[in-house]
Structure formats: structure tokens, C-alpha cells
Amino acid sequence: MDIGLTHYLVLAVLLFGIGLYGALSRRHAIVILMCIELMLNAANIMLVAFSKYTAYHQFDGQALVMFCFVVAAAEVSVGLAIIITFYRRRKNIDIRDVNLLKW
């Protein structure tokens, strides 16, 4: 069986779904960040697959993936910094404790 575009798309959608489910259901802030990484990487897989298997403008998608790496790294580093300050204050990173501000 040849591996084609469809296989990559199915993989990407599955990864994205798993990531979104995890981000919405997990309580540990670091695990949520990991799930967000899964979602971003699902999009990256999709971009590379489209670049490879469609004829036009091959490098646009791959260039976008490079930029996505940078954006994801910046986002996670700021996120980890904020989570560390949260940990220093509360001594845990359970997002059920994020309950000071509501309604």
C-alpha cells in the first residue's frame, strides 16, 4: 500500500483531535502546553504533506512550517515562565486552582 496525502491528513486530524481533547480535559498546566504542541505539530504535518503532494508553490508550506517552529517555541517559553511564577505562588500547577477570577 502506498502512503499518500490522505494518510498524512488522517494522521494530522487525529493528532489535532487528541491535542484539543487533552488541552480541554487535562488539569496539569504543563500537560496542557504539551497538548497545544501536539495541535501545532498536527498543523505542521499537514502543511508539509500538502507541500509535498500538491504541485503548486511547493516551498510556501515548508516556509510556513519553519516560522511555526519559532512561534511555538516563543509561545511555550513565555508560557513556561508564566507557569513557573504561578508555581512559586501556589506550590502546584493544577489549573483547578485558577479560580480567583470568575463571572
Next chain:
Amino acid sequence: MNLDMLRPEICLAVTAVAVIAVDLFCRIKWLVNITSVAGLLASICMALLLIGNSEQSIGNGLFILDNYAIYFKLLFLGIALLVILASTDYVKRLPKLHGEFHALLLTATLGAMLTAAAHDIIAMLLSIELTAISLYALVAMLKNTKSNESAVKYILLGAVNSAVLLFGLALIFGFSGSTSFTTIAAAVSTIQVGNIADHAGLLFGLVLTLAGFAFKIAAVPFHMWAPDVYEGAPTPITLFLSTVSKIAGLSILMRFMLTAFIQTDSLINNLGIILAIVSALTMTAGNLIAITQHNIKRLLAYSSIAQSGYMLIVVAVAAIGLHSAASISNLLYYLVAFAIAEVAVFSVIIIASRNADMDDISDYAGLAKRSPLLACAMTLGLLSLMGLPPLAGFMGKFFVFSQAAQNGLLWLVLIAVVNSVISAYYYLKIVRTIWMDAPASADAVKTSLAPKLALLISCTGILLLGILPALLNKAAEWGSFLALWN
């Protein structure tokens, strides 16, 4: 490449770096403020010099220079200048973060300016993220429990949102074959009502992308982050979030929609109906929840959500009335009126909380007896947000509502008018507290020159635009020219 057309942005980026250097090597802290204000003024001059250039793409189609982009650049630079002026006293509460505060504010403004000019998926994603990541750090800057908590909420939800946005953009890229808005438009134009099933991937991508924009402007199903983040963030950043960040989201939503959907009448009309429903839900939810609030920043957050609803009326009209230039110029007018009113109200809150948070509405009891000028400014801002004639907010609402009524959205206008009446209740509640209640202390609220200047500019703007709307109308009509097919 003609990168020289990006002079305002380059100037702002250099200023941001210079601010960090000044903060690092120089002990005189007010030099940081001077540097950032000078950089913003230089950038404004360069943006003004761009007026009159023909429409052209910058950097091989990554960005575009048109009247619409220049108008938004000037708007963002102006608001950023007022925010920095208003917060000269407030930043003393962030002793070691003086330089970072200004530098990140400048990069966030830079991101917003690039967002308004983006004409390509890559450029759009990077500019949106530049604003968002700068703001994540700024929200956390106060280092107390509330600020920390709102930063955690903002970054986790914001990161999920950017992943959803990226996934949508990846689908659009895959099924249209290009990252350029123009080529995407050509691909979208092949969708008809009859063959929607063949284009499910592209449509799914568009839906995810629109959801990403809706998060940025805090439209209803995606608005829950806004009150929490606005309440915990440092007050100047709350002002920045509710003006620059939201307007940047709106500018790209408008450009993306009008560019990508321009050739598909049936699709854009259906989209217009959906946007009208979202708009009605947004203003109703914002106004109804605002009534019950006691914290002034939280109340203004819900009021700002409701204002997003009014702005979405224009976007819906633009979609249904097929991108008429008049509806875009209404949006541009409304945005300026909204921004200066927000600046006036928030500047007073920023001035009042120079030493400690003054977030409860009761903290402002009898402000009129303590500092009559501040009370007048805040009242002007609140009444303009409410839409009372002869203030700027009234003219903004008048243009928006009459345009919507002419384009067959009378039901939406009725809902909006009822909502304006509801909003009068909570705006006037604050006004009553300021003027009628007894003050807790008789001391005047201390202010220095720069915040007064910000207040003066915004209050003059509110009065001037209300009495002489033609002043800005010309500019808004000029700014409503989008380069649609470059």
C-alpha cells in the same frame, strides 16, 4: 521587495530595541519614556509620509500598502502613544520592569500594525502572534496573584486559539494551493451552494480561521477569557487589550473576509447572516452580564464585549451589502470613537490606581468632589461609550445603525438599540457614583503632566468628533479603500 514602505514598522522595531538598551545602560528612568514616545512620534511621521503612495505589495506580496493599512497604522500608533502617556505614573508600580513594559508595548503595537497590512497567511500568523506573545508577558507583569492567574488563563487559551487558527490556515493553504490572500480568493470563488460537499476541507479551514479571529475580538462563543484577563492585567494593558489588540483582530477579519470571499455572493451572504447573529448574541451577553458587575475593570470588559457586538454589525453589513466602501468607513469611524472613549475612561482608572488598585466602583464614590476634572473626563468617556449625543460615540453608533437599517438588517438594529438602553443603566450607575455619592476622603487624586495630556487629547477628540463628525468622516472614507486584487 520595496521594504522601505515598511518604514513606520522598522522605526518602531528599532525603538523597541533602543528602549531595552536605554533601560540597561542608563540610570535615569524617565529616559525610557522619552525614547518610546520619540520613537512612536517618529513612526507616526513616517506613516503620515506614506500617504499618497500608490497601492503596492511589500516583500513579494507578504504585506500590502493601501489606505486601509495606513489608517490602521496611524490609529494603533496614536492609541499606543496615549497608553504610554497615561501610564507614566502607573509604571512606577513595576519598578524593575520599566524598560520591558515599554519595549513589549512597542512590539505589541508593531504586531498590530503588521496585522492590518498582512496580505498573506505567513505574514498574518506571525503578526498576530507578535502581538499575542508580547501581551502574554505584559499581562503577567504586575506580579500579584490576580495578574498571575489572568496571565495563565490568557496564555493557555490564547495558545489553543493560535493552534486552531494555524490548523485552519493549513487547511486553507492545502486546498487553495497558496498562502497569498489573492490566490485563496480565487480558490474560494469556485465554491457554490450546489458543490459545497466538494469543498468541505476549504470550508472547514475557513470556519476554524474565523473562530480564531472571533477569539481575538472576544465575540460571543469565544469571549470568556476577556473579563478574567482584563480584570487581572495591569490597567494600561487592559486598555491596550480592549483597544489595539481587539481592533487589530477586527482589521484582519474585515480584510480577510472581503478579500477571500469577494467573488462568492451566495457564500458571503450566508456568512453575513451568521455574523449578524453572532453580533446580536455578543452585544446582548456583554450588556446583560455587565449589569451585575462591581469591579470597574470587569464591567468595562463586558462593555467592551458588547462594543465588539456593535462593531460586528458593520462586518455583517459589509458581508451582506457586498463590501460597500461606506460600511468600511463606518467601521473606521466607530473604531476611533470607541478607542478615544476607552482611553478617556481607562486613563482616569490608571491615574487613580497609581499606588494601589482602585478596581471597585465604590472606590470612585465622590470623585467629582475630589478631582472634578478627572470626574468630567470619565463621565465624558462613559457617556460616549453609551452613545449620548453630541459625543463621538453617538455619531459612531448613528452611522453604524443607519447603514445596517438600509441594508435590510432592521431586526439587528432593533436589538442594538434595546442593548444601548440596557447599557445606559450600568454606565449611568458609575456616573451617579462619581457625582452623587459621598467621597471616602477629601484628598485630590494626584496626577502628573503626561496623563493629563492623554486625558486632554482623548476628551477633545470625543467632543470634536461628536460636534464635527465631518472631520474624521473624510479620513474614514479615504481609509476605506482596500487593495482587493493586488
